[in-house]
Amino acid sequence: MHENMTRRELLAVSGLSLAAPAPRAPAAPVSIGKCDGYGDGLAPVLGKQFDQIGGIGKLVGGKTVAIKLNLTGGGRLGSYTPGQTHWVHPNLVGTCCQLLARAGARRIRLLEGAGRGESLEDKMLNAGWDVAALRATAPILEFEDTNRLSGGKRYSRLKVARPYVYPAFDLNHAFEDTDVFLSLSKLKHHEECGITLTIKNSFGITPNSIYGDDAGVDEPNENWRRGREAILHYGKRQPPKSAPQEVDFTSERFEGYRVPRICVDLIAARPVDLAIIDGIECSVGGEGPWVKGFQYAKPQVLIVGRNPVCADAVATAVMGYHPRAKRGETPFHRMTAAKPGELQWADNPMLLAEAVGIGSADLDRIEVRGIPIKDALYDFEKRGGTAFRP
Amino acid sequence: MGLGPRIAAMALVCAMLDAGGPAGWVPARWQGGPLEVRRRVGVAPSEITRDWYSPRTLDWLENTPINCLLVTWSAGAEAALESEQRKLVTSYARAAHRRGIAVLGLLYPGADPGRAAASATEAGLDGLVLDGDFPDGPTVARELRRSCPLVIPLGARDWLRPEADWPVWGTQDAVAPRIRAISESGAVDATPTSEPWIDSNTWLVRSLGAAGGGRPVWLGNVLENPSADGYARAIADAAAGGGRWVVAPDDALRAGLWRGQPEALATWRRVGAWLSFYERHAEWRAFAPAAALGVIQDRAGKNWAMSDENLNLIARRRIPYRVIERRELTPAVIEGLPVVLAAGLAPPTERERSLLAAFASAGRIVVYKEDPPDPEALSKDLLDLIGNENLPVRLFNAASVLAQAGTDPGGGRLLVQLVNYATEPSERITVRAAGEYRGARLYSPDAPPADLKTTKSGGKTDVLLAKVAVYAALLLEK
Numbered sequence: 001m002h003e004n005m006t007r008r009e010l011l012a013v014s015g016l017s018l019a020a021p022a023p024r025a026p027a028a029p030v031s032i033g034k035c036d037g038y039g040d041g042l043a044p045v046l047g048k049q050f051d052q053i054g055g056i057g058k059l060v061g062g063k064t065v066a067i068k069l070n071l072t073g074g075g076r077l078g079s080y081t082p083g084q085t086h087w088v089h090p091n092l093v094g095t096c097c098q099l100l101a102r103a104g105a106r107r108i109r110l111l112e113g114a115g116r117g118e119s120l121e122d123k124m125l126n127a128g129w130d131v132a133a134l135r136a137t138a139p140i141l142e143f144e145d146t147n148r149l150s151g152g153k154r155y156s157r158l159k160v161a162r163p164y165v166y167p168a169f170d171l172n173h174a175f176e177d178t179d180v181f182l183s184l185s186k187l188k189h190h191e192e193c194g195i196t197l198t199i200k201n202s203f204g205i206t207p208n209s210i211y212g213d214d215a216g217v218d219e220p221n222e223n224w225r226r227g228r229e230a231i232l233h234y235g236k237r238q239p240p241k242s243a244p245q246e247v248d249f250t251s252e253r254f255e256g257y258r259v260p261r262i263c264v265d266l267i268a269a270r271p272v273d274l275a276i277i278d279g280i281e282c283s284v285g286g287e288g289p290w291v292k293g294f295q296y297a298k299p300q301v302l303i304v305g306r307n308p309v310c311a312d313a314v315a316t317a318v319m320g321y322h323p324r325a326k327r328g329e330t331p332f333h334r335m336t337a338a339k340p341g342e343l344q345w346a347d348n349p350m351l352l353a354e355a356v357g358i359g360s361a362d363l364d365r366i367e368v369r370g371i372p373i374k375d376a377l378y379d380f381e382k383r384g385g386t387a388f389r390p
Numbered sequence: 391m392g393l394g395p396r397i398a399a400m401a402l403v404c405a406m407l408d409a410g411g412p413a414g415w416v417p418a419r420w421q422g423g424p425l426e427v428r429r430r431v432g433v434a435p436s437e438i439t440r441d442w443y444s445p446r447t448l449d450w451l452e453n454t455p456i457n458c459l460l461v462t463w464s465a466g467a468e469a470a471l472e473s474e475q476r477k478l479v480t481s482y483a484r485a486a487h488r489r490g491i492a493v494l495g496l497l498y499p500g501a502d503p504g505r506a507a508a509s510a511t512e513a514g515l516d517g518l519v520l521d522g523d524f525p526d527g528p529t530v531a532r533e534l535r536r537s538c539p540l541v542i543p544l545g546a547r548d549w550l551r552p553e554a555d556w557p558v559w560g561t562q563d564a565v566a567p568r569i570r571a572i573s574e575s576g577a578v579d580a581t582p583t584s585e586p587w588i589d590s591n592t593w594l595v596r597s598l599g600a601a602g603g604g605r606p607v608w609l610g611n612v613l614e615n616p617s618a619d620g621y622a623r624a625i626a627d628a629a630a631g632g633g634r635w636v637v638a639p640d641d642a643l644r645a646g647l648w649r650g651q652p653e654a655l656a657t658w659r660r661v662g663a664w665l666s667f668y669e670r671h672a673e674w675r676a677f678a679p680a681a682a683l684g685v686i687q688d689r690a691g692k693n694w695a696m697s698d699e700n701l702n703l704i705a706r707r708r709i710p711y712r713v714i715e716r717r718e719l720t721p722a723v724i725e726g727l728p729v730v731l732a733a734g735l736a737p738p739t740e741r742e743r744s745l746l747a748a749f750a751s752a753g754r755i756v757v758y759k760e761d762p763p764d765p766e767a768l769s770k771d772l773l774d775l776i777g778n779e780n781l782p783v784r785l786f787n788a789a790s791v792l793a794q795a796g797t798d799p800g801g802g803r804l805l806v807q808l809v810n811y812a813t814e815p816s817e818r819i820t821v822r823a824a825g826e827y828r829g830a831r832l833y834s835p836d837a838p839p840a841d842l843k844t845t846k847s848g849g850k851t852d853v854l855l856a857k858v859a860v861y862a863a864l865l866l867e868k
Contacts, residue, residue, distance in 0.1 A: 075586075127787060
């Protein structure tokens with residue numbers, strides 16, 4: 001165990017937490033649905049799942065709903081579209097918007113970081129999405145590139161009540177200017193962290209203009225060019241002085257330590273009101289086709305829940321893993337070769353989130369509705385999984 | 391030159407004119423005869439190669455626009471074999487000429503240039519082509535020209551210098567057009583922000599076209615085990631830049647044609663149809679590049695290889711560009727361009743310096759570095775500098791596709807030619823053109839033209855292409 005760990009962290013990642021999860025972490029029902037594709041059968045399944053978690057009418061009626069999509073990275077696996085492997089599928093996004101609109105959502109905003117010189121719609125077009133059809137799914141549907149200021153005049157500062165790494169984040173205004181925050185993520189592995197579900201999806205809410213490698217020293221860089229490695233992954237530098245700085249500059253710099261904690265800080269700063277995890281078609285072996293060993297998978301499952309930690313715990317179990325697995329235990333370790341001398345483990349973000357009271361990762365406390373876990377089980381480890389690939 | 395050779399040379403020029411001359415030639419490698427069997431020992435089936443120059447192989451050219459054959463002429467073999475080859479080819483060339491087909495003799499390393507040129511003239515060939523790794527190709531070509539007025543060097547890229555006045559600018563230094571790297575998992579080599587590597591020759595064709603002052607450009611590379619789509623892609627890749635791939639049927643296709651195999655005949659018909667398509671649309675070669683960037687190249691300079699790599703990567707980043715040969719650099723040529731890359735000028739002359747200074751003082755950008763910049767970083771920086779939103783043509787969902795865009799002389803039509811380098815079709819491609827166009831028509835060698843819907847927004851026009859297997863041309867009209 002690292003010498004810089006706090007008692008809370010120690011509990012979170014130790015065997016003790018397996019036996020005694022923090023009692024204050026709330027639990028909420030999670031629905032598992034089976035769906036064989038992204039066609040006409042999708043809306044009834046998702047609609048039923050919304051009902052199974054208590055309905056969404058009260059949650060979204062007359063309100064603005066912001067949806068953080070997972071459209072990470074570029075590239076493709078062979079002839080598969082990104083939506084079939086490492087992005088959420090456009091038909092799921094469209095169906096979700098339709099159901100939200102039908103439930104009374106007044107305005108829907110799709111949020112995700114876009115690349116340099118492109119809008120979010122451009123990014124979708126670049127993956128072959130039918131943006132016009134997507135627009136038609138709701139009366140007011142907006143697109144916001146959250147890698148920069150975009151439609152906002154200033155960044156919103158969202159605070160973390162019990163921070164691990166950052167006490168607050170400066171984010172695109174859309175994360176504050178919303179009544180409901182929905183995370184639409186993908187069921188898949190992650191090269192450095194083990195899994196990419198709801199909690200990890202929030203890593204992408206940080207703007208590259210502030211948390212990118214070429215962010216300004218004093219101010220955001222709206223013409224950013226580089227990703228979020230130096231600041232967030234490795235802590236080699238701080239964000240611009242205009243943004244909140246780390247709580248402890250001497251803490252561990254290893255990404256297996258930092259990234260899960262930063263993700264938990266982010267879901268604390270911008271709580272997730274509704275989590276949807278797309279596992280109809282997805283991938284094993286990494287978060288995108290740039291990871292060696294990345295493969296197509298078709299678990300045919302959708303996971304929906306109001307609590308992001310509970311939803312991720314159930315999703316992790318559906319992947320065939322123990323949601324309370326400890327640091328370094330499968331799947332919480334690096335899958336591919338690290339630099340010489342670099343550590344290989346990653347911390348379990350669900351336990352870290354549980355430790356600060358965001359949600360429970362204890363399956364005994366989470367009511368699973370719809371399909372039982374055993375019937376939805378899709379063993380990610382057997383299908384290529386996280387086995388170390390030098 | 392004595393009277394005999396002079397008369398023979400005149401006959402040769404007449405033959406050139408009969409066949410329309412190099413600008414109208416649609417060439418094919420048509421190697422055969424006993425010399426070719428010797429040259430390619432071990433390549434089966436040798437009897438087909440040996441008997442290739444029988445009249446029936448000319449029948450296969452009917453219904454294709456191929457009107458120029460590159461035939462095996464001399465390789466420096468023993469006299470008896472060379473003589474037997476010459477007799478065979480002389481007779482075959484006469485038969486080809488009767489069908490209006492030009493015949494060029496291929497010379498391989500080892501051939502005696504003087505003797506080969508004299509005998510080619512005597513045989514009534516339309517010219518000679520240097521094929522292969524000659525230690526000093528340009529010198530050999532110049533020697534050949536003393537007795538053979540039409541000589542085409544089809545060798546290394548560095549044979550092509552601006553001072554050369556070859557009737558055709560040809561090279562074998564070309565690649566098989568394709569996506570190059572596929573990992574073991576089937577994933578195209580990619581990173582979170584990058585795209586697969588595309589091997590294309592279109593940039594080279596455009597570079598040679600600019601350097602050659604509009605003379606025809608031929609790519610003389612041979613494909614390894616090509617599929618029917620592989621042939622089509624090689625034709626399209628060269629044609630999209632305004633050049634021609636010298637059609638090179640491989641041994642499997644030749645054997646299949648010889649034996650009348652239906653699959654081979656279908657492939658050959660497709661080759662013919664694709665060549666015909668580009669000849670039917672020959673006017674597209676006169677379209678001026680729709681460009682956001684002018685690239686000044688100097689093929690006479692020491693950095694020409696680096697300039698080539700710059701162009702290759704600029705094309706791969708899909709930055710619409712115009713190639714400007716250094717000697718052609720005038721204010722009019724760069725007028726209207728937002729950015730000019732002058733890395734090929736090392737160093738610029740006073741005239742060039744003042745011309746570019748005037749360009750920059752008008753608020754536009756000149757990119758110049760004394761030392762050749764890293765092409766990969768340069769192409770990225772250029773795209774940043776120009777900005778995606780300022781590109782005259784932009785593609786979406788087209789990772790395996792490159793496009794060439796040009797406007798007609800009247801400026802009312804924009805042509806976007808798309809070549810897909812993947813073996814799988816590319817689907818749901820959006821083409822975004824700057825400007826408002828009222829109509830869009832899709833052309834393809836494999837299908838009749840079709841009108842497509844345009845969507846206009848913010849001074850730009852979007853057109854959705856459902857599927858591009860190998861090639862499509864989109865013609866937008868104002």
